[in-house]
Amino acid sequence: MSAVLYDAPGPRSRRRTAIGSVIAGLAVLGVLALVVLQLADQGQFEMELWSPWIDPTDESFTAVWDLIAEAGINTLLAAALSMAFSLVIGTLLALSRITAARWYRWAIVGVIELLRGIPVVIAIFFAARVLPQFGVDLPTLWYLVIGLTAYNSVIIAEIVRAGINSLPTGQREAAQSIGLRRSQVLGYVLLPQAFRVMLPALISQLVVVLKDTSLGFIISYEETVNTAGIIIQNLRNPIQTYLIIALLFIVVNYALSKFAVYLERRLSRGKKGVSKKAEEAAMTETGAAGA
């Protein structure tokens, strides 16, 4: 309940809320029951459809989970590589944007804006279709990583920039006044603090990257969603399979999101003012960037 919208409830409104809760609860249960009934009506609870996923004695059980485990590793691999490359390139982009002389800063800003405006799925498709025509022949994994990196490094560049800009100017001034060079000011004073502030936003971005690896299906990279499609072609159980896969994604990403929130709280406990502004900046940047 929002303290902004509602006053502390008195006896009457508490009673009204209780009645409302019962009615709403019944309505929610009713909708759920309708969904379950419709599913049952269409035979979606037949054991035949579920057993490859949940019954260890089923003949497909091991095969199905082996496939998914392998695909899961492919997903994690693509996400980890993309995230690592994006971090490095994104940081470099942000630094060059900050330190660039005016006459070529517009070029860096242009690249960032351009890549930010293109859907990540186009970036992946682009990498997979255009690079081979220029004689670059790579395993599919790398096309996915290149596409994801192209998109996410500019997002991370913006996060880094927001992080650095959020630091009090005194930090930079103090570093300069003790005679550090520009690279030292950035490397020893600003970046370490900025990274601390950015950590929650970076973890949220990892969730986005993890979700976006599922776009590998477009270029037939054997990640989780693509493999699920292959399983469905054989077992003909799309609802069950996609539910299980979705559940896997939700569990992992939910844990990561919670971790990000926890970190955010922990980090902002120590230093008030510094991180608050940065988080806000970083959060508006990433908002809902991903697929």
Added chain:
Amino acid sequence: MDVIIDNLPLYADGLLTTLQICAYGFVGSLVLGTILGAFRVSPVAPLRWVGTSWVNVFRNCPLTIVLFFCAFGLPEVGINGQYFWFGVTGLVLYTSAFVCEAVRSGINSVSAGQAEAARAVGLNFGQSLSYVIMPQAVRSVVPPLGSVIIAMIKNSAIVGAFGVGGDLFAVGQQLSSAQGKAALPVLTGVALGYLVITIPGGLLLGWLERKVAIAR
């Protein structure tokens, strides 16, 4: 670049379909997201649970799975329709979770003192909502909501990728894969098509943000 010029009508059609998907997606997710946002701040617990579960499910699940689920799952339970509408449905389900969060954080960004003051001068719930809270909340909803919408425009490419005939991405796929045209110009054209939407969108958003910005 001849490919783009030769197929300009195709690209224009693609752009139009993309805009159509986005328009339906925008209206749908705005309506659904606002309802869910209201659920999340409501005093009625079951509604809050619905809102919270919705957000946690759809924010943590790849759009691809949501779309596949709509396209291949719904027909299994006797819901049939065009892929276009399955695609739009998936996009709306997914985007509404983000809209919901934007709305909720917007409402929560109004300080409780504002509402207390409104109640203290005798405004009732509807009045304090429409004269005091909403005018402030809307302002802080604009920036996150704008990035959600721009993300949605880009996500519409995924809707196209899994088979909504004729949107921008599908045009790119058709020209480069089926007709075997050189991928670089074809896909550059597709990318330009999206930039034509997203960059003015971003500028409009920036302008809107400055216009409604308030110092707190």
